[in-house]
Each structure stands twice: as structure tokens, then as C-alpha cells.
Amino acid sequence: MSPLLRVQQLSTTFTTSGPPARAVDGVSFDLEAGETLGLVGESGCGKTVTALSILRLIETPPGEISPDSVIEYDGADILKLSPPELRRIRGAEIAMVFQEPTTSLNPVLTVGTQIAETVRAHRPVSRDEARHRAVELLDLVRIPEADRRVHQYPHELSGGMQQRVMIAMALSCEPKVLIADEPTTALDVTIQAQILELLADLQRQLGMGMILITHDLGVVAGIADRVAIMYGGQILEQAPTEALFAQPTHPYTEALLRAAPRIDAPSERLPVIPGTVPPATAWPVGCRFHPRCRHQWEHCTGAMPDLLQQAPHHRVRCWLVTEPHRRKG
Amino acid sequence: MKNTLGRALAQRRVRLGLALVGTLCLVALLAPLLAPYDPVAQLDLAGGQLLAPSASHPFGTDFFSRDLLSRVLYGARISLSVAVLSVVLSVGIGTLVGLAAGLAGGLLDTVLMRAVDAALAVPRVFLLLIVLALWENVGVGGLILILGLTSWFDASRIVRGEVLSLKERDFVAAARVLGVGGRRIALRHLLPNVAAPVIVTATLGVGQMVLVEAALSYLQVGVRPPTPSWGSIIFEGQQVLSSAWWIATFPGIALVLTVVGFSLLGDGIRNALDPRSR
Numbered sequence: 001m002s003p004l005l006r007v008q009q010l011s012t013t014f015t016t017s018g019p020p021a022r023a024v025d026g027v028s029f030d031l032e033a034g035e036t037l038g039l040v041g042e043s044g045c046g047k048t049v050t051a052l053s054i055l056r057l058i059e060t061p062p063g064e065i066s067p068d069s070v071i072e073y074d075g076a077d078i079l080k081l082s083p084p085e086l087r088r089i090r091g092a093e094i095a096m097v098f099q100e101p102t103t104s105l106n107p108v109l110t111v112g113t114q115i116a117e118t119v120r121a122h123r124p125v126s127r128d129e130a131r132h133r134a135v136e137l138l139d140l141v142r143i144p145e146a147d148r149r150v151h152q153y154p155h156e157l158s159g160g161m162q163q164r165v166m167i168a169m170a171l172s173c174e175p176k177v178l179i180a181d182e183p184t185t186a187l188d189v190t191i192q193a194q195i196l197e198l199l200a201d202l203q204r205q206l207g208m209g210m211i212l213i214t215h216d217l218g219v220v221a222g223i224a225d226r227v228a229i230m231y232g233g234q235i236l237e238q239a240p241t242e243a244l245f246a247q248p249t250h251p252y253t254e255a256l257l258r259a260a261p262r263i264d265a266p267s268e269r270l271p272v273i274p275g276t277v278p279p280a281t282a283w284p285v286g287c288r289f290h291p292r293c294r295h296q297w298e299h300c301t302g303a304m305p306d307l308l309q310q311a312p313h314h315r316v317r318c319w320l321v322t323e324p325h326r327r328k329g
Numbered sequence: 330m331k332n333t334l335g336r337a338l339a340q341r342r343v344r345l346g347l348a349l350v351g352t353l354c355l356v357a358l359l360a361p362l363l364a365p366y367d368p369v370a371q372l373d374l375a376g377g378q379l380l381a382p383s384a385s386h387p388f389g390t391d392f393f394s395r396d397l398l399s400r401v402l403y404g405a406r407i408s409l410s411v412a413v414l415s416v417v418l419s420v421g422i423g424t425l426v427g428l429a430a431g432l433a434g435g436l437l438d439t440v441l442m443r444a445v446d447a448a449l450a451v452p453r454v455f456l457l458l459i460v461l462a463l464w465e466n467v468g469v470g471g472l473i474l475i476l477g478l479t480s481w482f483d484a485s486r487i488v489r490g491e492v493l494s495l496k497e498r499d500f501v502a503a504a505r506v507l508g509v510g511g512r513r514i515a516l517r518h519l520l521p522n523v524a525a526p527v528i529v530t531a532t533l534g535v536g537q538m539v540l541v542e543a544a545l546s547y548l549q550v551g552v553r554p555p556t557p558s559w560g561s562i563i564f565e566g567q568q569v570l571s572s573a574w575w576i577a578t579f580p581g582i583a584l585v586l587t588v589v590g591f592s593l594l595g596d597g598i599r600n601a602l603d604p605r606s607r
Contacts, residue, residue, distance in 0.1 A: 105503075
């Protein structure tokens, strides 16, 4: 059986003045129904562009999704859909939650109206029915006193509540896939935990596939089934969450994990990864991480590795897979 | 929105403007009840001409022995209705054009906005004089139409500017992600957001439009005599200003109060809607 969502060789390039920026370069992954995939990477690695490409929200020009890319949802190639077909998919089949709830809500409409509008964009229901559905949805995302909150404006709600409203809007038409792009980055830590728990619960309850985009490994550790680590527009390592944390294989993953603060270790200066992410207009030749890698040797500067099989379901874009003895202690 | 109303009413200028505008509207509505005489009746051509203000004629009489108070009261009807209706028309057209230009972008935007630039380069009164010179004996309805059709340019630019910035906002992207169509986004998400600047433009516009109408009537191309309009009364009074100062003075005062009232109201609403003053 084919997966719910299949992304194959996705490449998205932005052309402005100067050399083209290959923001996403050959990203492939599958998402099954009911599964959560964590997409992790630092700023500028192509996580968000990947998400936007899936829904074809890249402005063209300057952006362009390469014609070789395939994004298959339920057997249909999203990249070949007509605008009306695309609109039917957006929201109803694949929905998205953004990072900033404050700016993602229309300040002059009540939250109930906004949710109702989204419902009415997809379903031939009356205003009253849509409003009724809005109350149900606010209830679903555990907003207390939903029938009162539905009449409030976004500025009357806290950031966490606003994000719950965004989630309610995204879920209004029971999508099969939810893409959450850094859904908790703008929130404080305690609220983050609540929102993540809510997302995980709803994902189970509704049986959705979820792509959770984050720069925080701690976020995916709790709720993702599988994790893909992105760097330089590519996936560097992809594995079931447990395997990834138990056996980080790519030097970048390893370094990321080491750079994360631990609650059970004595506090000392956290190690950092030397250097910065190169610009998307000038990826290094060979392995894109090699200038910052402590294990690198000549081979790394010459040829870019494919995603190599490290273990079943565990693939790594690193020559160390073929030459493990080169790993420095 | 409730807060906005509260903030607006908290300003003294808004209360003053509202009082002025409210009184004027009331006067215009109740003119038939308030006016002591028929505004066009020539009362006493044998000796009732150019009478100074007195108890029986509080504003005096004009050259044709008509009661000036009655004429100014009825003039309010004409002046206000012409101004309000033509502003409604112009702001309506301006909003639609601005929305279309801002949303469509590209060629349509360029063509519409260059046309607006060209229209704005022509002085408005000059433009109106040309049109009115071609259209003889224009009625009140025709005047409203002409005024409305020649004054939507500013509003369209304001709305276009707002739409250009609004359509880049996250909530528009969020709506699009969730499959909300272009027309629904325009009408349900963008239009309510441009309401604030449009209301301000319209309120200030009414004051300006009262002046334009007066200017046209003063130039004898607007509302035709004997129908009383403040502009035409001032024109009549200006010819006898040294001997009968009251004829031009009273409609002049009414005109000033109207424009001041709408300006205060418009400024106050703008302050109340400005996010920086919150």
C-alpha cells in the first residue's frame, strides 16, 4: 500500500538577483496515516520551504519547485493539480499550523467567525451550522467556555489560546495530514508542553498523519514516531525516534544532541558546532556539512554521499556509514 | 470594536463634532417643520426685500424678499444629502477599485493606478466644471452622480495601499493554506480590515464635499435656483454684501460649522482607530 503522503526528490529553488538559492534539494520522505514525523534542523536548513512546497505555497517567481519533484497525496500528484483542486486539498486534506498565532489570526474578526469562514470555504453549511462547528472545535482544542470564547477577538486571548484557535481552524475540516511549522516556538515553555500534548492527543484521536517541524530535538523526542534531520536543504539522517536518540550516526545529529542541555548532567558550557550554515546560494561541494565536521577526510570534500542504509529504517547521508573506522573518538 | 467607540467618544473633539453633525442632520431632516416660511416664496416684493435680521425674520430676507432662515434650513437638506450620497458613491467605487487593484496586482493594478494618477493630476473643480459645462441643467441626482464619479481616486489609492500590506500578512497566508478561496479572503478577511481607513476617509470626505458642492453652486453650475443651496445663497449675498451682510454670512457660518463638525469627527475616529494611540 502506498503511503498517505509521499515526497520524492523535492527541490525548491529561489532565483533573485545573483545565483539561485537551492533552499530544498532532493528531499524525500513518506508519511503514513496516524504517524508523526519530526522534521528537525536549524534556521535556514529548508524545513519551512519543504512544508510550504508540499502545499504549493511557494511564490513563483522567485521560487520554483523542480519539475522532477513528486509530492503524492493519496495517489495524486499535488504538483500537477489545478488551482481549484489544490484549494480542495488545502485545509480539507492537508492543513497547516504556523509559528506565530498572533499574526496568523485576523485582528478584526472574532475567532468564531474565522473558524466558521474556513469551514464554509469547504463545506456547504449555513452560517449557524458553521458557528456551531466553531464552538465544537474550540471545545476539541480544550478552550474552556467555548461558547463564550467564540465571540472574542484574537487580542482578547493569550498566545497559547490563540495557537489553540489556529489548531482548531486547521482541524476544522478533519484533514488527514497536519503540518505544524514550529507551532510552539512563539510560546513560553509551560504553554509549549500543553500545546504539544494537545497536538499529540488530537493526532491520535483523529488518526491524522502529522509533520512536526521544529529546531528543538526535545520537542520531537516526546511525540514523533520518526525523525528526519535536515541540513543545507537535504535530509542528513532519518530514523525511528528511539534509534536516532540511541544511535545518532551523522556527525551533525551527534553534535546537535551534544549541544542540547541535559537535566541529568552537571552544568558546564555546552559544546557548540563550529562555523555557521553556509548560504543556500553556495552549498559546499561534496558533503554539505564537511566544513563543520570533525571527522571529515578527503572523500567528504569530493563526493556527496547518498542516504546510506545504517540499519533497517535508519538512513544516513555520511561516508562514515561505509567507513566507520574513520570516526574519531 | 466596542473599545474603538469608547475611545472615540472619550475625545472632546468627537463629542463636539458629533453634536455639530447631529444637529445639522436633525435640522436637515426637520427643515419643513422648523422653517417659518416657504424657502422659495417671495413674501413681499413691495417692501420686504433685504430686510435686516429681526424677530419675524431672524436671518433677514434676501433680494427677492425670501426668508433667509427658511432658505438656510432647506439648504442644509440639499448640501448634506448631496455631500453624503456622493461620498457614499465615491467611497464605494474607490473601495472596489482599490481592492481589485491591490489584489490582482500586475497589469490591472498598473493600468488602474496610472489612470488614477492621471485623474488626480487634473484639479477637481476644473474637472467638475468641464463635466458640468457639458451637462446642462443638471439635477440634484445628476450632481450626486458627477461628484461621486469624480472623487473616488483618493479612496481607491488608500484601499489599494492597505490591501497591498494586508495581503502579505500571516493571517491571509493562513487562510489560503486552509483552502479559503480568493473571493472569500477579499470579502471576509480584507474588507473588514480596510473599513477603518475607509470610514475616516468618508467622514473627512463629507466635509470636503459640502465645500465642493457650495463652490459649484456658488459658480452657478451646481444646484440651480430657486432651489436653496448654501453655495448659491452665498453667491446671491456676495453681490449685496456691503448693504445686506446677513445673506452671505448665515449660510457661510452654516458651511463652516458643517465642515468643522465633519473634520473633528473624522480626525477623532482616526485617532481612535490608530493602533499607536492605543
